Amino acid sequence: MRLGKRVTELLGIDYPIVQGGMAWVAEAELAAAVSNGGGLGIVAAASMPPELLDKELKKVRALTDRPFGVNIMLMSPTASDAIEVAAANRVPVATTGAGSPGKVLERLKPLGTKVVPVVPTTALARRVERQGADAVIVEGCEAGGHIGELTTMVATPLVVDAVDIPVIAAGGIADGRGMAAAFALGAEGVQIGTRFVCSSECRVHENYKLAILNAKDRSSAVTGRPTGHPVRCIRNKLTSQFDHMEISGASVEDIEALGAGKLRAAVVDGDVDFGSVMAGQIAAMVSRIQPASEIIEEICREAEEVLSRLGSLK
Numbered sequence: 001m002r003l004g005k006r007v008t009e010l011l012g013i014d015y016p017i018v019q020g021g022m023a024w025v026a027e028a029e030l031a032a033a034v035s036n037g038g039g040l041g042i043v044a045a046a047s048m049p050p051e052l053l054d055k056e057l058k059k060v061r062a063l064t065d066r067p068f069g070v071n072i073m074l075m076s077p078t079a080s081d082a083i084e085v086a087a088a089n090r091v092p093v094a095t096t097g098a099g100s101p102g103k104v105l106e107r108l109k110p111l112g113t114k115v116v117p118v119v120p121t122t123a124l125a126r127r128v129e130r131q132g133a134d135a136v137i138v139e140g141c142e143a144g145g146h147i148g149e150l151t152t153m154v155a156t157p158l159v160v161d162a163v164d165i166p167v168i169a170a171g172g173i174a175d176g177r178g179m180a181a182a183f184a185l186g187a188e189g190v191q192i193g194t195r196f197v198c199s200s201e202c203r204v205h206e207n208y209k210l211a212i213l214n215a216k217d218r219s220s221a222v223t224g225r226p227t228g229h230p231v232r233c234i235r236n237k238l239t240s241q242f243d244h245m246e247i248s249g250a251s252v253e254d255i256e257a258l259g260a261g262k263l264r265a266a267v268v269d270g271d272v273d274f275g276s277v278m279a280g281q282i283a284a285m286v287s288r289i290q291p292a293s294e295i296i297e298e299i300c301r302e303a304e305e306v307l308s309r310l311g312s313l314k
C-alpha cells in the first residue's frame, strides 16, 4: 500500500493497520490472523498471568511468521512481568496503555522491539518521543475500553503537530472513510479495535459479537467516570446500574467494585446484560463478521478510493 509508508516500514507490515490490544479479547488467534492479513496483530497482556502470556506469544509465533506485538497495560499489577515475558520472547513490537511507558522503553528498545505507546494527550506524546518511542497511537474517546477526554478528530492533528515520529490514530475508525479521515488529519496509520472483535478469528463469546452487530448510534455508554478510569461499552443493565450508583453519589470504591470481573463475564460467559461489553461508538457501523484479512483489505481499498476521489476534485 502506498499510504502510511513510515508506519509500514517501521513495523514491517503491508498495510498501516494495527489491531488494538484488547484485554480478554486480543488473543493469539486474532493477533496471528491480523498479522497474516498484512496488518499488525497484537496480544493484550492486560492482567494475564505471565505463564499464560508466554504461551500466547509462542502461539502467535507458531501461527505466523509476520511481525506482531504485545500490548502492556502499565497500570496492571502484572505489567513488570509482562515486560519480562515480552523481552524473553523478543516480541517485535510493544504498545502500551494507561500510563508512562518509561520502563518498557528502557527494557525492550535495546532488544530491538519497536515501542509504540498509546497517548491521549499532546503532553504525553511529546514526553514519550523524548524518551525514544518509535511512534505513538493517539486514541480518541470514541474508542471502546478505557478512554481519555479528547475526540480522535481533535487529538489526532494536535498530536501530529506536537511530534515528529509517526502518529497512528485510534478510536472510531472501522471503514475506509474513517481511515482516509485519519490520514487527512495527518495520521500515518490507524489502530482498530471494535471492528476486529467481529472478525471470524476473534474468540469472544458469540453474544458479545451480536451485541456489537446489533448496536445503533446511541448504544454506546461510558461507565465509571467518578473513578477517574472511564470505560466505553455497549449500554445494558450493567450500565444502568452504574448510572444509578453515580446519580445516588455512591463511593468510588463501590463503583469500582461493580466493574470488577465484568469484562470477563461478557467475553467468556457471554453475559451481555450484566457484563461489560466494551466497544466503541463505531459499533453502530459494524454489520458483519468477516475474516480479519478481509476486513483489512476492504478498509484499505475503500480508503484509497476515498482519497483518490478527493484528490481528483478540482
Ligand SMILES: Cc1cc2nc3c(=O)[nH]c(=O)nc-3n(C[C@H](O)[C@H](O)[C@H](O)COP(=O)(O)O)c2cc1C
Residues within 6 Å of the ligand: 019, 020, 021, 022, 023, 025, 044, 046, 071, 073, 096, 097, 098, 118, 139, 142, 143, 144, 145, 146, 170, 171, 172, 173, 191, 192, 193, 194, 195, 278, 279, 280, 281, 282
Ligand atoms: C474490549 C476492548 C478491550 C480493550 N482493552 C485494551 C487494553 O487492554 N489495552 C489498551 O491499550 N487498549 C485497550 N482497548 C482499546 C483498543 O486497543 C483500541 O485502541 C480501541 O478499541 C480503538 O477504538 P475502536 O474501538 O473505536 O476501534 C480495548 C478496547 C476494547 C474494545
